Amino acid sequence: MKARVTVTLKNGVLDPQGKAIEGALKTLGVEGVASVRQGKVFDIEFDGGDKGKAEAALKSACEKLLANTVIENYRVEIGG
């Protein structure tokens, strides 16, 4: 079973990397870009198929290690 965890900076936390990418996109002439926020994606594969268990494990993993909740939000998605 595959899962994806997305970690992004909270709104209001300065994201200099996102800002730099935003500037580069504008320099390239990509139209309509209002702002860019950068984040991280973790693709995690689970043995077994218990969705509930996997979700609980991933939430705990986010709180313990994958995200720093002072400045970051996380989102857990579990696929088939």
Added chain:
Amino acid sequence: MKAAVIVFPGSNRERDIGRALKAASGVEPPYVWHTETELPRGTDLVVLPGGFSYGDYLRCGAIAARSPIMDAVRAHAERGGYALAVCNGFQIACEAGLLPGVLARNAGLKFVCKFHHLSVARAGTAFSGEYQPDEAIKVCSAHGEGNYIADVETIAKLEGEGLVAFRYCDESGKVGGPANFNGSLNDIAGIYSDNLRVLGMMPHPENLIDPLAGGTDGLRMFSSLVGAKAAA
């Protein structure tokens, strides 16, 4: 002052800390590998040195903060032991929950490596006994992620309880403005734990222990610690 320096894969400032401690106390401290589960018997001061533990993968300090030795470091701090966390060590201490807040990417995006000054925001602690209040001391920084961030309540607590240790200032002691080169909230360069026994700071005091290398303002932090232990 019996000190121990923790070494993580990717630490690169442990010998500089060792040299500074030796200059202040005459004794070079033992270096403790991160997979150990106990500190040397009788350790008074634990140092988390600078570097790039685990290549700063995931977030700076995040993986090192979960290494086996950190339980012993936490227990040492809970007992009221001294801990000094410099640069990557500060990032590790925040990630480990020894100190509040987080060190984010420098606001200016750039890795900054230079001599600069700190204003002593809290004098009279075991770490700052040989500094004057608001004195501008010379230090050196080398970091890409030193932008101190914490929530509003944490900042209010740090400010209200006098737990801010150092602020970025210019040579004349003027705090903030262009002197705050990484964007830290309230120009914070270092903070204390509630009991003033744990100090986390981004700049490197261990760089300034020899006139040949630019000055000796940093050495006074280590001699303060040795003096504090002798007075205790």
